[in-house]
Amino acid sequence: MPGRGAWLHPTPECFELAVRRKAFGRGLRVQAGVDVSAVARHLGIQQP
Numbered sequence: 001m002p003g004r005g006a007w008l009h010p011t012p013e014c015f016e017l018a019v020r021r022k023a024f025g026r027g028l029r030v031q032a033g034v035d036v037s038a039v040a041r042h043l044g045i046q047q048p
Contacts, residue, residue: 012045 006027008014008041015036018024040046 010043033045
């Protein structure tokens with residue numbers, strides 16, 4: 001849907017905090033889980 005977005009500082013610490021707080025789903029207003037693997041790859045973060 002247009003107009004939805006989520007801002008994130010391009011740091012691993014900010015990304016990890018957002019994931020831990022489930023901020024992506026809340027910021028994007030979605031009920032289902034959000035796949036953040038592309039964001040992690042862009043930031044150069046290894047995902048388990």
